[in-house]
Amino acid sequence: xxxxxxxxxxxxxxxASVRTALARLLRANGYSTVTHPSGRDFLDSPALHxxxxxxxxxxxxxxxxxxxxxxxxxxxxxxxxxxxTGRYEVDFAQRSLDAGASAFLRKPIDxxxxxxxxxxxxxxxx
Amino acid sequence: xxxxxxxGAFLESAPLVPLEIAVDSxxxxxxxxxxxxxxxxxPSECLEPGRWTxxxxxxxxxxxxxxxxxxxxxxxxxxxxxxxxxxxxxxxWVCESINRADAPDGPVLRGYLIDITDRKRRExxxxxxxxxxRGVFRSAPDALVLTDMDGRIVRMNDQAQDLLSYRLEDxxxxxxxxLVSPRFQGRLPELRDAFQRDxxxxxxxxxxDFAIQRSDGHEVPVELGMGVVVDGDESRQLLCSLRDLTxxxxxxxxxxxxxxxxxxxxxxxxxxxxxxxxxHRYRFANDAFAAWNGWDRHAVEGRRVAEVMGGRLYAAMRxxxxxxxxxxxxxxxxxxxDREGRTVPVxxxxxxxxEDDGRVSGCFVVIFDVTIEVAAREADRRHRDExxxxxxxxxxxxxxxxxxxxxxxxxxxxxxxxQAARRLMKAVPPDLDEVADxxxxxxxxxxxxxxxxxxxxxxxxxxxxxxxAVDLPRLVEEAVELLHSEAISxxxxxxxxxxxxxxxxxxxxxxxxxxVLLNIVMNAIEAASRAPSGSRRVTATVRVEAHALxxxxxxxxxxxxxxxxxxxxxxxxxxxSGGLGMGLAISRSIVEAHDGAVSxxxxxxxxxxxxxxxPLS
Numbered sequence: 001x002x003x004x005x006x007x008x009x010x011x012x013x014x015x016a017s018v019r020t021a022l023a024r025l026l027r028a029n030g031y032s033t034v035t036h037p038s039g040r041d042f043l044d045s046p047a048l049h050x051x052x053x054x055x056x057x058x059x060x061x062x063x064x065x066x067x068x069x070x071x072x073x074x075x076x077x078x079x080x081x082x083x084x085t086g087r088y089e090v091d092f093a094q095r096s097l098d099a100g101a102s103a104f105l106r107k108p109i110d111x112x113x114x115x116x117x118x119x120x121x122x123x124x125x126x
Numbered sequence: 127x128x129x130x131x132x133x134g135a136f137l138e139s140a141p142l143v144p145l146e147i148a149v150d151s152x153x154x155x156x157x158x159x160x161x162x163x164x165x166x167x168x169p170s171e172c173l174e175p176g177r178w179t180x181x182x183x184x185x186x187x188x189x190x191x192x193x194x195x196x197x198x199x200x201x202x203x204x205x206x207x208x209x210x211x212x213x214x215x216x217x218x219w220v221c222e223s224i225n226r227a228d229a230p231d232g233p234v235l236r237g238y239l240i241d242i243t244d245r246k247r248r249e250x251x252x253x254x255x256x257x258x259x260r261g262v263f264r265s266a267p268d269a270l271v272l273t274d275m276d277g278r279i280v281r282m283n284d285q286a287q288d289l290l291s292y293r294l295e296d297x298x299x300x301x302x303x304x305l306v307s308p309r310f311q312g313r314l315p316e317l318r319d320a321f322q323r324d325x326x327x328x329x330x331x332x333x334x335d336f337a338i339q340r341s342d343g344h345e346v347p348v349e350l351g352m353g354v355v356v357d358g359d360e361s362r363q364l365l366c367s368l369r370d371l372t373x374x375x376x377x378x379x380x381x382x383x384x385x386x387x388x389x390x391x392x393x394x395x396x397x398x399x400x401x402x403x404x405x406h407r408y409r410f411a412n413d414a415f416a417a418w419n420g421w422d423r424h425a426v427e428g429r430r431v432a433e434v435m436g437g438r439l440y441a442a443m444r445x446x447x448x449x450x451x452x453x454x455x456x457x458x459x460x461x462x463x464d465r466e467g468r469t470v471p472v473x474x475x476x477x478x479x480x481e482d483d484g485r486v487s488g489c490f491v492v493i494f495d496v497t498i499e500v501a502a503r504e505a506d507r508r509h510r511d512e513x514x515x516x517x518x519x520x521x522x523x524x525x526x527x528x529x530x531x532x533x534x535x536x537x538x539x540x541x542x543x544x545q546a547a548r549r550l551m552k553a554v555p556p557d558l559d560e561v562a563d564x565x566x567x568x569x570x571x572x573x574x575x576x577x578x579x580x581x582x583x584x585x586x587x588x589x590x591x592x593x594x595a596v597d598l599p600r601l602v603e604e605a606v607e608l609l610h611s612e613a614i615s616x617x618x619x620x621x622x623x624x625x626x627x628x629x630x631x632x633x634x635x636x637x638x639x640x641x642v643l644l645n646i647v648m649n650a651i652e653a654a655s656r657a658p659s660g661s662r663r664v665t666a667t668v669r670v671e672a673h674a675l676x677x678x679x680x681x682x683x684x685x686x687x688x689x690x691x692x693x694x695x696x697x698x699x700x701x702x703s704g705g706l707g708m709g710l711a712i713s714r715s716i717v718e719a720h721d722g723a724v725s726x727x728x729x730x731x732x733x734x735x736x737x738x739x740x741p742l743s
Contacts, residue, residue, distance in 0.1 A: 014614075015535045017571050021542035024564055028549035059531065059614045086534035087527055087615060107538040111545040 007050050008032040009118065012042045012068065013057040013084070022055060022109070029115060039068030048072075051079065053121045058085040069099050080121035084109060143239040147224070149198040150232055152191070154178045164220070164241055166213030183209040183217065194224065197235055201226040207242060219246040259355070269348075269368040272355065277301045277318055280363060289348075289370060291341040302366065307337040307345045318364065321354055338368060347371040398493040401479060404451055406431045406444075409488055420465045436463065443474065443491075450476040450489035462493070471500045510715060511591055517712035518585045518641050521648070528612035532578045536571035543568045581608060584637050585644075591719075595631035595743050596639055598675050599624030599668045605643040606666060609651060616655035617662050620647065624668035632675050633743030634720040642716050642724075645709035646679045646736050649694075653683025653734055674722075677738040685734050691726035694736075 009031050013019040016037070023033040034051060036042035040063050042054075054072065058065035065083060072079055083096045086107040096104035102124040103117035143164055146156040153176075157169045165172070165181065172178055182190055186208035193206040203225035209217050224237030263270055269286035273279050279297050287293055290305050297305070303314050313336075336350040351367040392399040392412035401410040408426050416423035419434065431447070432440040439462055446456040456476045461469045473494040478486045522529065547564040550557045581604060599622075606613075606622045613620045632639075643666070650664040657663075663682045668675060686694060697711035717724045722740040729735040 015539075017539035017567060017574070018535055018542070021539040021546065021564075021567060021571075024560065024567075025542045025546040025549070028546040028553070028560075059611065061614050061619055064614075064617060086531040086538065087611070088530065107534045108541040109538060110541060111549075114542075 007052040008034050008047075009053045009055060010034050010036065010042060010047050010051040011055045012036045012039055012060075012065075013055075014038060014060040015057070018057070018107070022114070025111060025114065026118070029111075031118070039063035039065070039071075043068065043071055048079075053118055054079055054081045055118075056081055056083055058083055058089075059087060066099060069101065073100050080124045082117045082121050141241060145222075145224075145237060145239060146229075147194065147235040148232065149226065149235060152194065155234065158238075161239075164212075164218065164239065165210060181210045183211065185209075190222070193222075194235060197224050197226055198233065203237075207246070217243075219243045266367070267369075268351075269370070271302055271305075271366045271368070273302045273364045273366065275318060275322060275362055275364060277303055277314060277364070286368065289340075289346065289368060290338060305338055307339045310336050317352055321352070321362075321364065336368075347375055397495075398491075400426070400491050401488050402431055402447060402491055403488040404486075406447060408434065415493070418462075418464060443476075446474070446476050447489060447491075450478050451486055453478045453480070453486050459496075471496050507591065510719060511588075513708075514638050514641060514712055514716055515588050517645075517708050518637075521641065521644055521709055522582060522585055525608070525612060525648070528609065528615065529578065529582060531611040531615075532608070533575055536575040536578075539571040540568050540575075543571070578608075585641060587637060589637070591638065592635045593633060594636065596634050596636045598630070598632050598639070598677065598740065601636060601640050602643055602647075602666050602668055602677060605640055605647050608644065609647055612648065613651050613664070616651055617659055618651045618654045618664055619662065620651065620664045620666070622666045626670050630670050630675055631743050632720075632740040634740065635716075638716045639720070639740070642713040642738060643677065645713045646677075646724075646738065649710065650679050650681035650683070650734070650736070654681040656684055657682045657733075671739070674739045674741050677740075679736045679738075680729055680733055682733045685728040685732060686726060694726045694734075695724070 009026055011019050011022050011026075011033055012035075013022070014037055019035045019037070023035050026033050034047050036045065036047070038060060039056070042048060056065045056068055065085075069081060069083070072081060080102040081100070082103045082105060083099075083101045084105045084107055085092055089095075092106075093104055102121045105113055105117055138158070138160070141160070142158075143160045144156070144158040145154060147153065148155050154173055157172050159169055161167065161169055161172055172181075179187060190206055190208050193204050196202075197204050203223065205221055205223045207219060207221050209219055212218055219242045220239045221242045222237060222239050224235045227234050227236045259272075263272075263281070263283040266283065266285065269289040270283045271279060271286050271290075272281040278299055279294075279302050281298075282290075282294055290297075292305065303311050306314060337345045337347050339345050347370075349369040349371055351369075353365050353367075355363045355365045389410070389412065392410075393414070395412065395414065398415040398418055399410075399412040400408050400415045403409045407428055407430050409428075411423050411426040413423065416426055419426075421434070426434055431443070435443065439460060442458075442460055446458060449456050455478060458474055460472055460474055462472050464470055473496050475490075475492045475494075477490045477492070479488045479490055481487050543564040547561045547568075550561045550564065602622045602624065606620050609620065647664060647666055650666075654662045654664050661682050665678075665680045667678045667680075669678065695710045695714045698707040714724050717738055717740070720740055722738065724736065724738045726734060726736045
């Protein structure tokens with residue numbers, strides 16, 4: 001587990017219950033978090049440039065995770081992104097990595113996998 | 127004549143009044159003392175000139191004078207009847223019997239008067255009686271034959287002469303028995319004897335089956351009536367009336383024949399047919415009807431409906447029978463028990479039986495066994511339920527991935543919250559408030575997951591069609607919720623609107639109607655997903671129409687594939703990859719089974735519009 005983090009972890013998920021639960025789990029593990037209900041909301045907020053890591057749901061109405069990922073990349077923020085999905089998708093892992101994600105997680109997400117993915121993402125950031 | 131016969135004494139004691147009248151003057155010259163008894167006045171008063179004629183009833187004076195003139199001229203004895211007024215004012219009938227004699231002072235009329243009042247009264251009575259009889263004879267519609275008590279013909283009217291083809295003069299005095307068919311000749315003496323034995327007996331009952339034999343030998347069926355006619359002088363005669371039954375018999379034969387045809391026809395019908403009269407008794411029952419309860423047809427006829435049908439069915443039918451008896455046909459469905467006690471579903475029709483004069487004399491009851499029809503309908507319904515179920519299973523199969531996602535969301539929340547809570551409790555100090563929040567969120571997520579599962583289980587159920595008041599706007603919301611994940615994965619926004627339909631209900635099966643909405647919205651999501659990203663939209667609106675609710679599902683897709691809306695509902699035509707192509711076909715059959723309609727069209731500003739109309743409950 002890494003120490004000396006400089007900023008919060010952003011969680012973008014249209015499902016409030018998931019969003020809140022993931023934030024609570026990360027906070028219980030010592031992370032600070034910000035949550036956003038949609039990609040648009042996140043992209044338009046100052047958090048885009050303040051967060052250390054983005055945990056992004058693939059399936060959201062309006063702007064999908066992939067759309068957000070694309071804009072994040074365009075902004076060239078080098079923000080590490082952990083993609084999550086609740087659907088079964090063929091080649092999800094490969095497509096996530098191809099799209100520039102540093103890690104991917106299938107829901108439901110267990111604590112160890114989450115912390116590991118965040119760790120990997122934060123290392124990638126450095 | 128005896129030697130001591132005294133002619134003078136005889137004349138004075140006999141009921142005769144001797145008289146003598148002068149031919150020349152016409153005046154009475156002598157009258158016997160017996161005139162006192164006859165007129166109540168003495169001879170001297172009668173002999174005054176003009177007094178006799180004054181006592182004669184004026185109407186009879188002419189007759190009297192004519193006869194006296196004739197006798198005075200030719201000398202032949204004549205009798206003349208005339209009326210006179212007594213001193214007390216009463217009228218007496220007299221018969222004057224006179225002839226001419228030559229007296230010293232010229233010719234005279236000599237003779238006597240006799241009181242004939244009693245005889246005249248009887249004659250008048252008889253004459254009046256005969257006049258009456260003659261009138262009856264002439265005007266009676268029936269043939270009338272008058273005989274004496276021994277059966278000898280006294281008189282008959284023209285109708286009788288026509289019927290019997292004999293003239294009165296040919297048969298008068300001969301026995302009426304000879305005009306009767308030999309088969310019935312023995313009956314007449316018996317009937318006459320009955321009259322002889324009982325002097326007070328006036329008439330016999332009409333309607334004896336009888337036949338007469340005409341002069342040409344033909345027999346004619348007649349109805350015979352007999353009665354005693356008492357004459358003025360107390361002599362009794364028999365009046366026989368004969369009514370020609372030829373026409374009636376023919377009509378009866380025709381009726382019997384047409385009734386036989388009716389029976390024969392009714393017997394070959396595969397239905398139970400009966401006629402019920404105004405007293406709710408069977409007047410007719412065909413073979414099928416009798417066979418149904420194992421009774422003989424003749425045992426059914428005449429019995430009360432309640433007795434044969436059973437009290438329960440009769441109670442159900444009574445009002446319909448009454449309505450039919452007042453001229454209103456009816457139809458209802460019921461159940462009857464057969465001989466073995468099995469319940470048989472039946473269609474019962476009641477039709478008034480109207481006579482030529484418009485009177486309703488009874489009603490036809492036609493009962494069809496609809497076991498096969500009911501079974502077919504039941505099988506049909508079962509097939510439809512089965513198909514609907516298969517359709518739901520297929521739809522859920524298509525939605526499996528989306529539904530798994532819908533379940534995955536609350537599960538994710540539960541797992542993350544549980545792990546967070548565990549960690550929060552181990553912290554020093556433990557953050558129990560946050561733990562409590564996590565547990566609350568776990569509960570909410572668990573309930574949400576349960577909702578998804580019960581919604582799915584409802585759709586997978588194989589139950590019988592229900593009929594209840596359905597909250598259609600709520601169903602639309604549920605369908606949209608179930609498709610939430612599917613819509614997201616296709617980048618489609620789905621909006622449900624029910625601005626004015628909150629409290630309105632339609633009658634039907636909620637599961638099947640949800641299936642319909644699910645299919646239509648799913649189809650719209652698929653269509654909208656072909657639109658450019660950003661304009662992928664589906665709107666489901668519930669509107670209240672006159673007597674119906676209409677759900678309109680609009681998408682922003684490319685519109686109907688061929689422009690033919692019917693193609694959308696054809697089976698095995700699918701626009702979705704992996705779809706069976708049965709969804710909309712099944713939806714249509716469900717909507718139609720709910721007395722509704724489903725249609726599709728291209729919306730004016732692009733995309734497709736599907737309408738589902740369901741009647742209000």
